[in-house]
Amino acid sequence: MKRFFQPVERDGASKKPSIAIANGGENACADPSRFMSWNANSLLLRFKNNREEVMSFIRGFDPDVICIQEVRLPAAGFKGEKKNPGEIKDDSAAARNDKQAVMRVLSVSPMADYSVWWSLGENKYAGTALFVKNCFKPVSVAFNIDNKGKDAQRHEIDGRIILAEFGSFTLLNTYAPNNGWKEEENGFVRRRAWDKKVLEFVSSCSKPLIWCGDLNVSHQEIDVTHPEFFANATQPGYTPPNKEDAGQPGFTLNERARFSTILNRGNLVDTYRHLHEKQDLEAGFTWSGNPVGKYRGKRMRIDYFLISKALLPRLASSKIHGRGIELEGFLGSDHCPLTMELKNQAGQNHE
Numbered sequence: 001m002k003r004f005f006q007p008v009e010r011d012g013a014s015k016k017p018s019i020a021i022a023n024g025g026e027n028a029c030a031d032p033s034r035f036m037s038w039n040a041n042s043l044l045l046r047f048k049n050n051r052e053e054v055m056s057f058i059r060g061f062d063p064d065v066i067c068i069q070e071v072r073l074p075a076a077g078f079k080g081e082k083k084n085p086g087e088i089k090d091d092s093a094a095a096r097n098d099k100q101a102v103m104r105v106l107s108v109s110p111m112a113d114y115s116v117w118w119s120l121g122e123n124k125y126a127g128t129a130l131f132v133k134n135c136f137k138p139v140s141v142a143f144n145i146d147n148k149g150k151d152a153q154r155h156e157i158d159g160r161i162i163l164a165e166f167g168s169f170t171l172l173n174t175y176a177p178n179n180g181w182k183e184e185e186n187g188f189v190r191r192r193a194w195d196k197k198v199l200e201f202v203s204s205c206s207k208p209l210i211w212c213g214d215l216n217v218s219h220q221e222i223d224v225t226h227p228e229f230f231a232n233a234t235q236p237g238y239t240p241p242n243k244e245d246a247g248q249p250g251f252t253l254n255e256r257a258r259f260s261t262i263l264n265r266g267n268l269v270d271t272y273r274h275l276h277e278k279q280d281l282e283a284g285f286t287w288s289g290n291p292v293g294k295y296r297g298k299r300m301r302i303d304y305f306l307i308s309k310a311l312l313p314r315l316a317s318s319k320i321h322g323r324g325i326e327l328e329g330f331l332g333s334d335h336c337p338l339t340m341e342l343k344n345q346a347g348q349n350h351e
Contacts (some may be wrong), residue, residue: 015200024048031166032064033342037212038299039175039303039335042072043129044098047105050332057321057331058110061339064133066114067162069175070335071127072308073102075159085120085143085155119159121141126158128175128213139165145172145201156173168345170205174213179249182237187256188245191216195258200335202266211268215304216333217259218251219270222279223301227251230300250302268306271318271340283323287335298327305340316341327342 018081036058040046046054058066076092077083088102089095105111115132121127131140142152142163155161162173177194180187202209221227229250240246244253263270276284286303291297305318322329330336 001111003111012057029064029176030287030344031168032132032136032171033344034062034064035067035171035210035212035305035341035342036061036065036337036342037065037067037069037173039069039214040072040331040335041070041331041333042124043068043336044073044102046332047102051105054331055105055110057337062110063166063339064136065171066129066131067171067173067212068129068131069127069173070164070333071118071120071129071159072124073118073120073127074123075100077122080212082242083122085159086118086153088118095143117141117162117164119162121158126160128159128162128173128176130162130171130173132164136166139167141165142290144178146197151222165207169208169210169308172201172211172213174211174215176214176216178216179252180330181240181249182238182313183245188240191255192258195255195262199258199262199265202262202268203284205266205308208310209266210304210308210311210340211306212304212338212340214302216250216302217255218302219259219263219273220298221258222273223285225285225297225299229298248300250300253304263306266306267309267316269309269312271305271307271315272301272320272338274312274315275318283320286320286322286338288322288325288327288330291325291327299325303335303338305338307340311342314344316343 016071024295045167074089074095075083075085076087076089076091088099090099106114106116111131117130119128130141140152143155144152144161145163158177160175160177164171177190177281179191182188202211218224218230230251234246244257246252262268285299285301287301288299289297301320307315318338318340320336320338
């Protein structure tokens with residue numbers, strides 16, 4: 001573990017990690033086995049407002065891989081020019097300050113032990129990040145799932161995908177678009193297109209898959225605290241064209257049916273539900289509504305670790321780390337972190 005401060009360069013940039021070769025050095029490790037996923041709801045704010053709490057969690061679990069969604073850092077590039085989703089914006093004083101604040105946290109332990117890949121939106125919206133301990137070397141890292149390697153470095157709109165291939169599995173980190181309330185380009189249409197693309201990918205993935213992130217869907221009634229409330233939720237002044245698209249985004253019948261198809265066709269297992277068959281009303285949900293108003297106490301499980309059935313014999317744990325309606329363990333976000341651990345190839349847990 002690095003215990004010294006690594007100074008940040010003047011422009012706030014960290015050394016760009018290589019997208020490179022597995023087993024490529026003397027210090028290379030076997031494939032990762034401990035994973036963390038978290039919708040941070042602005043990584044910058046979490047580092048500013050909840051840094052000690054976040055770092056304490058990371059030190060305690062010691063993940064090999066950290067997958068972040070809703071990074072909410074804008075991509076680099078001047079106004080009116082093509083953006084670079086793999087770098088953080090730094091073309092103004094405010095942007096440089098924000099980038100410096102993030103990079104300072106990443107330059108000291110425990111984050112200095114990780115290489116980072118970004119996929120960012122043009123504005124402070126969406127975005128994903130992948131942190132991999134330096135001893136683990138991905139075979140490749142891509143930023144979309146629909147080009148079959150021909151254009152792997154093209155980033156998904158809003159930076160919603162990071163795909164990393166390791167020796168024995170592929171890791172997919174996604175921030176799925178919200179279904180929305182209406183039949184329009186940024187609502188039902190966008191989510192249907194996303195689900196179709198994901199279905200095609202998981203159906204043809206050549207290696208066992210680990211898929212994690214904010215998937216913006218609650219699969220079954222057990223995955224929400226108030227099924228009737230969410231099923232009958234409405235947007236004032238709008239009625240969906242059919243009952244299958246009615247209800248809370250993430251809990252409509254159509255979304256849940258498509259998610260079932262994705263699981264079945266991809267031979268994927270919901271790791272948390274596999275290990276926790278009964279509903280846990282205290283700690284079984286990953287998103288919690290506003291602590292005031294009609295959503296108080298109403299929670300959904302919309303963040304997941306899914307794995308191919310081929311990896312199921314290696315599943316050691318899958319945990320949700322938030323509790324209750326007061327957002328205990330949410331580390332400042334409206335989503336709580338998840339963790340998953342695999343046994344190594346010899347059947348022993350990571351030490």
